Amino acid sequence: MRKWIRPISAHTGERRESVEVCAVRLARCLAGLADVHPLLSVWYRTAPRRSAANVKIDTEVAALAEILLTNRSSSAGDRGSAVDKLGFSIALWNGADP
Numbered sequence: 001m002r003k004w005i006r007p008i009s010a011h012t013g014e015r016r017e018s019v020e021v022c023a024v025r026l027a028r029c030l031a032g033l034a035d036v037h038p039l040l041s042v043w044y045r046t047a048p049r050r051s052a053a054n055v056k057i058d059t060e061v062a063a064l065a066e067i068l069l070t071n072r073s074s075s076a077g078d079r080g081s082a083v084d085k086l087g088f089s090i091a092l093w094n095g096a097d098p
Contacts, residue, residue, distance in 0.1 A: 019072075022088050023065035030059045039096050046091040053093060064090075 034041035045067075047053040057067065068088040 017087075019065045019068050019088060020061070022068055023061045026064050026068070026090065027059055027061045030064075039094055042094060043092040044095050046093055054095070057092065 030040075030043060043057050043059060044053055045055040045057055047055075057063065067090055071089050071091075072087075
């Protein structure tokens with residue numbers, strides 16, 4: 001059986017929501033994925049090298065909100081300051097071998 005990796009991503013139009021609302025939505029999404037399959041129950045931060053992508057994240061709302069705030073979208077033209085309409089981003093993987 002051939003194994004392959006498929007990214008999961010979700011995008012919305014401009015939505016001015018608080019980080020807390022986004023974190024609650026993300027926590028629900030991750031919990032729903034965990035219900036689908038055990039391989040979708042543990043998540044790690046991504047990194048430039050796989051060997052460095054071993055930081056397991058806490059999927060509780062407060063922890064996710066902190067990650068989202070850290071990864072708030074910014075504009076290089078504004079010297080990296082946050083741009084509200086760009087929202088938040090997060091990149092995770094489940095650590096499974098392809």
